[in-house]
Every structure is written in C-alpha cells, then in structure tokens.
Amino acid sequence: MTTEVTERRPALPSLTGARWWAAFAVFTLHALVFLPVYPFQKSELFRQLHQWMPMQLGAAGVTFFFVLSGFIIYWAFRPGMSVRLFYRRRVLKIYPTHLVAAAAFVLVAAVPLQRLVVWLPNLLLVHAWVPKWSTVGGLNVPAWSLAAEMLFYLSFPLLVPLVLRIPTRRLLLAATILVLGVLALHAAFYLWVPGPKGIANAFAPRLVPGDTSPFYELHASPAWFAQPDIPVSPSYWLGYTFPPARLPEFYLGVLAARMVIEGRWRNTRLAPPMLALVLAYAATWVVPVDFKMSALLIAPTAAVVATLAVRDLRGIRGLNSHPRMVWLGNISYAFYLIQFPVMVLVTRFLIGGRQFGFLGWAGFSVLVLVLSTAAAAALYHWVDLPIMNRFAGRSSPPPDQRTESEPDTSARISAHSGVELEKEASTRRT
Template structure:
C-alpha cells in the first residue's frame, strides 16, 4: 500500500474481517460523522485528498456483516442437523436456492477486501516486524478462543494432535486431508489463507508499486486471467467432480431423529485416521496459495481508487454484474463456483463502495449500527459453528423438527453468536490491540 505518513496503522485500533482484515478505528466511523468532502469538491480533489489522508471507509466495514451473514445462512442449513427437515423435499428446494457458493461469495468478498484495506492502511517504511505483530494479534487471540470453545463443546480428543494442532497454528489447509482441513472449527480454514496474505504482503509490495498507474487496470485483468487459468488447470488435471452439482451439502445419518452432533463435530469424526478430500476441490477452495491472487486483486483495486483509475460511484452495474456472475455459478463445475466467476464484479463492488465513501455518498452500510456489526463480524464468523454445536447437542439432538424448528434454532444461533461476537470484540480484540499492538517506544513518543 502506498499510504501517506498521516495513516499509521501501528498507532490506531483496527478491526478484522472473516476472515479477514479491517480498518483502523479512524477508518470505521460513520460517514456522516467524519465526512470532509464538500458537495462542490471535484473528482480530482477527492482523489488528491484520498491519497493524502486515507479518509474513512465505513461502508466497507458495514458490508462485512452481510458477507459474514451469507456464510452463517449456509452454515445454518448445513451444520444444524434438524431431522426430518434436512431429509425433506422442502429442504432440498431451499438448499437449491441457498447453495454452497453463497458462503463462498462471502469469503471471496473478505479476501478481496482484505487486500484492499491492507494496502489502504499500510504506512510506507513500517517495519515488517511491526506489521506482522499487528496481524498476529488481530487474528490469533479470537481464533484461539473460538477453537478452545469448539474443543470443549465438541469433546475433541486432545490425544490426536493431528486434529487440532495444525488448526491452532493455522497451517491446516496446506494438507489435502479432511482430518486436518476440517479437524476443528471448520470456518477457520480461511484464516490460514489470511495469514499467508499477511506474510506475503510486505514482500510482494515493492513489485506491486512498480506497476505504473496507467497499467493498473491491465495488471488486474492479467491477474484475473491467471486466476481463471489456474482453476481451469485444477479442473482438467486433478481428480475431482467434473459435473455442475453442488458439492457442499449436509452429511446425513439414518433415521428421522436429529443426531446430537453434526458430522464435522462428531466424536467419531475426530477418531478417523484419514478422511479423503477431492484434490481439485481442495486446490480451488481451501489451498491458501490458490486464494493469494484474490488478495492482491484487492491491493490493485485500492491503488486504482487512490490513484484515480477507478472513479465509478454507481453501485448498480457492479451489483448487477455480481448477480449475473452468481447466477452463472449454478451451471459451471465446482472449480469455478467458489470465486472465479465472482471475482471481477466483487472487486468492482469493493472499489465502488470505497469511492462512494470518498465522495460522501455512502448510505445503508455506513450507518453506525452496520459499522458496529461489521466490526464484530470476524468474531461472529468464528464463533457461529461452536454455538451451533452447543445448540445441536443440548436442544436439537434426540428430537424431531420441521422447517419451523430449523428456523427457530437458526435465529437462536444468530442471536447467541452475535452476543458472543460482541463480547469477543469489545473485551478481547480491542483491549489487545490497544495495549499490545503498538510498540512501547512509539506509545511513549505519542504520549509525550
């Protein structure tokens, strides 16, 4: 990120996304409380001000909640084993309209947004050690607490270190085996990719900065083509599903009585020595190196906005393009469902929302309540599965429910997850970032 001296992430509080990066505190205030652009401000002056000040982007913070909620909705369908509802024709119809790519779209948004915000807030000359310290402090404390909660509520056998140690270290998705990839708190798979993003950013940034402003759009187009070629190679040369059917669906057990554990949280699951995973699916979706280009697409988008190569403020066509791309995921193989088709319009949505904030025209997503929800979305993303495990074990298991029962348990999961996420954000994340994210030398200097 090329950023002015005024923006110093090492001296500001920030919040994290699903995975997932977020804004310094100055970048997450409601737009109506921090807007500095006058109505008569020209496009050129807005661009100049953005490059100099890196003003707030509250709409992007608020939008994170919708991405996290999309993931939650898919997980509520798949990870709440409500029988006989999940075996009914109604469930099949619902799941046809809420398939796996809904959650995948939310993750794609987070990955692109992560690159955008990391570039937006990074200070030139900032020590790599300081950058890495802040990233570790943003990710690991909340991740470890959610993982610990899952270990307790799912009765994970600690004697099988292969199940939980790689997950705690966030290296579990580098191995194509569900014993490790899905061995603990399933949503945390995306954090392994995020940690790779953070590790690579300071190293790759000098190369990114060598791209001339007038070549940014071309660079983004080449990157998109490279991503498409990569996933095409996975489809052609690796074992995996070749049809267009959705691959992410509930794993059902016999009978009409709800089980006490969803399969990925079952004690029997953790005892298995080897749980095969489709190689092409793993490469396309969870392998961190495959998702790395999405992060740098967000970095390029941030440069486009800051350097005046992306001036659109009308969300209509990016959202329309995203809708068309999302609809197209129904008719392509699984390697293309996850992100490939949605990447270009998703990047356009992120860049346009940022540009709207710069021009002071952010609306729904910049509302203070939406900004707050966006701030807690990272914790919400991680705690939802442990919450669903508890609700399944104590309220759903051993009983029978229809669609009304599933809806009630989904709402309960949503409420409990939101409350716990708020607690994690306010009592864990913010205090840690306030007290430990800044070097003591800088803190003394600022205080003086």
C-alpha cells in the first residue's frame, strides 16, 4: 500500500538566494562580450580579463540553473499531482516573462518581423533544437536555455515513475552512473563529432573593424538577422545547447532532491562541495571545449545544491537566505532574460559611435546591471506574480478530498511504495 505525501515541503530560502549568483555569473560574462565597447574589447587588458572570465563562467551559471531546476521540481512534487496542472504551471512560469523580454528585444533591436526564421523559433522555445547559430542565437540570446527547460518539464511526469523505482540505498550510485554517463557522452562528442579539439578558451566577442563602438552587438545587428544561415560547431551545439544533452543535469538535481528528502544526503558543511566546485571550474582551463561547459561541474553543483537545502532544513542560515538575497533570487529569472535587451538598448543609444576604455565599459556594465535589476523586479512583481496567482491554480487535493466540481479527468503523476520512505524521512527531520 502506498502512502500519499500531501504536505507542502518547507521553503528553501538559501537555494532561492543562490539563484542570483548564477544569474550574476551569466550577466558578468555577457557584459564582457555583449557590450561592444571599443577600443576596450580590442585591448590587451580585455584579453587578460577574458582569460579569467571565459565562456565557462556563464556556462557554470546555466549548469546551476539546470541542476537546481530538477531539485526544485522534485521538491515541489507530490504523488498524485495532476499532469495537466503541472504542465500549466510550468508554461505559465516560463512563457509570459519570456514573451515580454522577447518583445523588448524586438523593439530595441528593430528585428525584421517579416523573416519568421529570425524570431518565431525563439518565441516558441524550439530554437535550440536547430543546429544553426542563426537560429540558436536568434532574438533574445539567453532564451536558448529555456528550450532545454521545456524539455525537462515535458519529461518529468513521464520519467518520475522510473526515478521513484530507484531504491533509496542506491540513489548515490544512480547519481554517480548519471555523472559518468555525461562524461562518456561528452567524450563521444569530442572523439567522433566535428568541432574544436584544443583546450583554449576560444569564445570571444564578434568584433567589427575600427576603434569606434558599433551601434549593435553582432547578435542584435541588422547584418545578423539578414543572413540566411550561420554555421555552428556540431560538437559545441550537441554538448551545450542541444536540449536532450542537458537532460541528465536536470535529473541529477531530481536525484539530489530525493537524497535530501530520504535522508541520504546529510552534509551541512558548505566548504567541501564549494571547494570541489572551484577545483572543477579551475579544471575547465585544461580540458577540451566539449568538457568545459558543463560536464565537470554537474557533480559538485549538485552537491552544493543538496548541501544548501540540508542547511535550510536544519535552520542554518547564511548569506543566501537573507531576505534581500531571496528577493534577488526571485527576480533572477526575469533578470536573466531582460539583461540582453537592456544591453542592446544601452549599446544603441549610449555606446554606439563613441570610444571608451576599461572605465567606460565598467560604468556601462554597472548601468546595465541597475537597469536590468529594476526591469526584472517590474517583470516579477507585475507579470510573473499576478499571472501565477491568477491562473496557475493550486495543486490538486487528494482524491478523497476532491469535490464533484473537480473530476479526475486528467492523468496524474504516480508514485510507488518508496514514498513511504519519503514520509518517514520527513518525520525523522521534525
């Protein structure tokens, strides 16, 4: 006989606050390469800065989001939840903010709407499935990761019964196998798929001639939207942007959540997993591109996420659980999406046609940070929260508490007897 867990699990403020640091890592990289401040971006100082803040800085933030997404989705999961309600909530959480940020980009970049290929795949969040950089990088560039998130959400009701079949005692083994599978997958990309084979941090801004700052970063320029096709490295696309290749990161987060819930992850010391994450990040300088972007980081990232969750459950408070950090974490999704349109706006009206050095770049970066934070707060409080409160609905009650007005017409996410262990672990914690 199964036991249905209907109680809401405790909030995890440290995980919410930590989201800001992931979004800020992405912003820092984008400010460096997507703000076309000339001649700064052509200087030796820029080259040295970019050595310390290469592409994998932003990629580490994306990996954190993917692992955290799996953790939080399972943390909020309750056996018997309506699949239809689950999908509705995920769509409402993702699309409205995405559409507003995309509309902002269309306006500030003067995107030619007559060419559907330029904007429609991005708008529908299917663009990361296409191995063409003109599609993957079309419209609002950061939105590529949302195509992967939509696959994660689509797969969860289908695959969670398989996840629940894993015995509690074998969760760590399952997570280890998943990590080894990711490493093997990227090794296959490196060995057999065309793409760069060196270890250099090759990602850099796309520069145009001259020492005067252009009015558009290349991804937002009329020349970009006019091109019929822009090739992308097959191994880079498969390893970084192809949604199925990122699916293991989400399910590693799911397994981490199960380990915390069922008492298999009890560590509260943040220093060891953080040290492992720093060492894994440092190792990205000496491995091929196929391993730089996520493969080395997923295991320590999952350990950091699980440890932060356990600390919250034990009442251990730190910087990330401070109310201001929680607020920043809440707006981080909107911040992640709106930062690039703001950069395009600042470039077009303040940077373009002028020359600036390092201090100019730093000043514009701070300006974009402030404007993006303000815009993200507006999106969160005036778009995201009202829509979720009005249309997302509450999770369905157990079958014996449904009224006649709530017929069981949709499929439901099922569970197995392992849920009894979940409830037992929850009881032990309290």
